[in-house]
Amino acid sequence: MHRLARVAGSDVPAAVVGPATALPPFQDVDFRPVRPAFWAVGTGARRYTLAVERLLRGLAPDLIEVHNRPDAALFLAGRFPAVPCVLFLHNDPRGMRVATTPAARRLLLARLARVVSVSAFLRGLLLEGIGENEQAVVLPNPIECAVLPKPLPPAARSPLILFVGRMVSDKGADLFVAAAAAALPRLPGWRAEMYGADRFGQASPETPYLARLRRRAAEAGIALHGYRPQAEVAAAMAEAAIVVVPSRWPEPFGLTALEAMAAGAALIASPRGALPEIAGGAARYADPDDPAALAETIVALARDALARALLGEAGRARARTFDLPRVGAALAALRADILAS
Helix, strand or coil, rough: CCHHHHHHCCCCCCCCEEECCCCCCCCCCCCEEEEECCCCCCHHHCCCCHHHHHHHHHHHHCCCCCCCHHHHHHHHHHCCCCCCCEEEECCHHHHHHCCCCCHHHHHHHHHCEEEEEECHHHHHHHHHCCCCCCCCCEECCCCCCCHHCCCCCCCCCEEEHHHHHHHHHHHCCHHHHHHHHHHHHHHCCEEEEEEEECCCCCCCCCHHHHHHHHHHHHHHHHEEECCHHHHHHHHHHHEEEEECCCCCCCCCCCCCHHHHHHHCCEEEECCCCCHHHHHCCCCECCCCCCCHHHHHHHHHHHHCCCHHHHHHHHHHHHHHCEEEHHHHHHHHHHHHHHHCC
């Protein structure tokens, strides 16, 4: 959202509306904090949406874009009938309020100007039980290649196998530990490291899952760095020979995989969700329910410098198709089409 808001603000006035925070979340975007009124009736979500409506009345927008909140999008579309309202989906809508059934999602498509999914895979979930609908479109998440650390050439990259993501079962963190523990004894000079925590932020708790993972990683000599700033993680990806994204759950997009490709690392990914759509032929795939198969994939790639170089080159080329100027232009065209109609 931050990236796309900056692109939008270069041509037309744009504001990001969100919950009030102690410090503005963005320094280069017009951010309008929302403070729900204490006297408003209803749940926290209802009070927040009412506060958003009140703020929007003062802004008098030409277009409203709501991210990942079908209930808020439907509500605002009803309150601003003359203003097109667009819903952007970053997760499976079938578990979201007012979108759990095909009938509910059909209503969303009928009342909103568009429903934008970040992948074709996610669009398919939106349209499950509905059939084809031209109001449902795809706009991928962007990456900003120009500001990423310069990737090291293949010969200069560290013999490092990297995991980046939340330390939870859905992301396959335990699978990575099991596979790396099996692979490392067969790869002299190689090491494995992990970046991430249970949640985003330095205050992430030490969950029982993470405590068990930490013990197993220590036994295998795998370093856990915890939650680290994005710049540090990007630098690690630019240095690593291999990045593994072993997600068990069907990723709606797979930004970590895209960042790994942009960093020039050889990517190993799960074949689930949108990951094959995002990575295409610029990755090797391994079943996330089979640690032995993942270990074999890691060993084979670690022993094949040419294959790693070719994957890294293919990944960088593929990542450029998701670069911010290109995705931003697609968003601008989408907005122009909505406003024109």
